[in-house]
Amino acid sequence: MDGETLEARIEEELGPGGRLAAAIPGFVHRPQQHEMALAVARAIEEKGVLLAEAGTGTGKTFAYLLPALLSGRKVIVSTGTKTLQDQLFHRDLPRLKAALKIPVRTALLKGRQNYVCHYHLERNLAHGRFITAEDAALLRLIARFAQHTVSGDKAECVAVPEASFVWTFATSSRDNCLGQDCPHWQECFLMKARRAAQEAECVVVNHHLFFSDLVLRDEGVGGLLPEADLVVFDEAHQLPELAAVFFGESLASTQCFELVRDARVEALVAAPDFRPLRDAIDAFDKAVKDLRLSLPAETLRWPRQQALEQAAGFESALQTLMTSAGVLREVLASQQERSEDLQRLVTRAEAVERLLAQWGEEGACFVRWVEAVGTRFTLHRTPIEAGPAFSRLLSAGKRAWVMTSATLAVAGSFAHFRRDLGLLDEELPVREGIWASPFDYRRQALLLVPHGMPEPGSPQHLPAVEELAERLIRAAEGRAFVLCTSLKAMQRLGEGLRARLGAEYTVLVQGEGPRHALLERFRTTPRAVLVGSQSFWEGVDVAGEALSLVVIDKLPFAPPDDPVLAARMERLRKEGQSPFALLQLPQATIQLKQGAGRLIRSESDRGVLCICDPRMVTRVYGKILWSSLPPMRRTRDVRRAEEFLGTIATTAAQENAASSQGADAPSEDIGSRGET
Structure with a gap:
């Protein structure tokens, strides 16, 4: 279909009197949505790049899905979270396909560790070593699920939490998948999902899978994703950070422990009489654990040099790990004729050796750093600049790219986003568009930057935030998010607010349960307060009266000692440029916009956004932050602010009373929900 015809179809379907309005109950024509859809159509026609910031409520999902489906092209839609991925596939696409009456084949594809693996499930049930009887019982529940599921997607197994460690015994990884040599190849859930994706016109994936697939293709391995004429990145503000991760390399302790687990099973099955293999596995297992023990117990992100200098046993533990990995590889190789699985384990041990060696190599283009969380660690090798690799990806094929989010621009400019992703090549047509939210923010929302707040670096700052949050929470009768820029601040504010508010309020704190469970409790519990850090700044949608207050403790500037950020800042300094203006401020602005976006999720929402940071007013850069936020x-x-919150609480009580007497609920307004 040519571009002119596609644009004409969009006019027919999406215009003020279009067919979508007649086919979808509650559909409202939005000029912003209409204009963005036409811009997507032009990108498809030109095989170019479109950067599209679409404010909350514009209906950006339909704005890119409509031209994508009408174009008749092969489309991949990539999202930032599996939650949005499921929403697109199970809700938005079916509604749009039904309204358009077009037989477009769609497919949902997730990473391999989301699908039950018959082979590893079977072997681990027979030979696995479980720490607890509960793990063994959960694995048997997964086995029953595998017998009747069609998709094999662990998200559908309600009996076993998705985050449960036991899933590692029931799924495969890139390292241990047998591919076509697997005896269960024909009934493999992952392969069925992949075949469905190859045959579909529209495939919904997530960013992690998309970039993982790119890595496979670069290494000459057949990827999971089909070729596409159009790639849409929703929640595209995440791309710069993800690109840096995936264009680098890392070795995680979990990867090492999976090697240990599989080697133990195979030693028991194929080489039970060869004691040196068991000894080598145990030595490698201990070396992995000792490396974590050589670092401080708290969460940390250290450059390699800092770890070597400040953690007394780190250098020796790292050397022991490298030595034990080499011994394990040698011992496995000596027995590899006994089974094909032992041969595969040799390859995996070689990969661990290679990653450890690379982490020790010098190089001006990469940052080598260690991350430790809980009992786990990861050794990262991250490119200082991911833009060149990403721009080569965009230039490699003749296809269109759409990158959209509610938060891409800073003060109306995409310069930082383009720079981070290398979108500066004049040979690649890049168009930009900003479509503001249709919500009436001046009527619906109030932005409070209170007088008299101490500077964030002051010891008095956090107590002042706690006191102010209590006042506003009482005025709002709960229904509040308190978003923190660090886990330490989150814990202190959570404990402080519990003590101040007492049993009259329910204070939920991130980490006390799965995110979806905390959100459900927040939505259904009167006078609830949710205190969260990074996980709740984006991708969280609480529309309606359940949320009328968002408190942000301070401006979300990334800590300057973050290893990757520090390396990028140093490079900019050497180039004579300002790291603050080009890096720190844009990143903080995007993060602040994400946090602010939690407040108003529909045309009927009302609320207060409180930013407890005087720098919004006292610093020159405050003007950039103000101009990037919605016009509250x-x-x-x-x-x-207390008076405004009191009015909202009174109105909500009156509406609840009317509702309990049988008042009709308003119909959903398409495009006003589910945006990020």
Whole structure:
């Protein structure tokens, strides 16, 4: 279909009197959605790149899905989260296909560790070593699920939590998948999902899978994803950070422990009489654990040099790990004739050796750093600049690219996003568009930057945030998010607010349960407060009266000692440029926009956004932050915010009373929900 015809079809379907309005109950024509859809159509026609910031409520999902489906091209839609991935596939695509009456084949494809693996499930049931009887019982539940599921997607196995460690015994990894040599190849859930994706016109994936597939293709291995004429990245603000991760390399302790687990099973099955193999596995297992023990117990992100200098046993533990990996590889190789699985384990041990060696190599283009969380660690080798590799990806094929999010621009400019992803090549047509939210923010929302707040570096800052949050929470009668820029601040505010608010309020704190469970409790519990850090700044949608207050403790500047950020800042300094203006400020602005976006999720929402950081007013860069946020009314008077919240609480109580007497609920307005 040529571009002119496609644009004409969009006019027919999406215009004020279009067919979508007649086919979808509650559909409202939005000029912003209409204009963005036409811009996507032009990108498809030109095989170019479109950067599209679409504010909350514009209906960006339909704005890119409509031209994508009408184009008749092969489409991949990549999302930032599996939650949005499921929403697109199970809700948005079926509604649009039904309204358009077109037989477009769609497929949902996730990473391999989301699908039950018959082979590893069977072997681990027979030979696995389980720490607890509960793990063994959960694995038997997964085995029953595998007998009747069609998709094999672990998200559908309600009896076993998705985050449960036991899933590692029931799924495969890139390292241990047998491919076509697997005896269960024909009934493999992953292969069925892949075949469905190859045959579909529209495939929904997530960013992690998309970039993982790119790595496979670069290494000459057949990837999971089909070729496409159009790739859409929703939640595209995540791309710069993800690109840096996936264009680098890493070795995680979990990868090492999976090697240990599989080697133990295979030693028991194929070489039970060869004691040196068991000894080598045990030595490698201990070396992995000792490396974590050589680092401080708290969460950390250290450059390699800092780990060598400040963790007394780290260098020796690292050397022991490298030596034990080499011994394990040699011992496995000496027995590899006994089974094909032992041969595969040799390859995996070689990969661990290679990654450890690379982590020790010098190189000006990469940052080598260690991350430790809980009992786990990861050794990262991250490119200082991911833009060149990403721009080569975009230039390699003749296809269109659409990158969209509610938060891509800073003060109306995409310069930072283009720079981070290398989108500066004049030979590649890059168009830009900003479509503001249709919500009436001046009526619906109030932005409070209170007088008298201490500077964030002051010891008095956090107590002042706690006191102010209590006042506003009481005025709002709960229904509040408190978003923190660090886990330490989150814990202190969570404990402080519990003590201040007492049993009258329910204070939920990130980490006390799965995110979806905490959100459900928040939505259904009167006078609830949710205190969260990074996980709750984006991708969280609480529309309606359940949320009327968002408190942000301070501006979300990344800590300057972050290894990757520090390396990028140093490079900019050497180039004579400002790291703050080109890197720190844009990143903080995008993060702040994400946090602010939690407040107003529909045309009927009302609420207060409170930013407890005087730098919004006292620093010159505050103007950039102000201009990047939605156009809310502004105040520095806490009492005015309390009065506004009191009005909202009173209105909500009246509406609840009317609802309990049988008042009709308003119909959903397409495009006003589910945006990020």
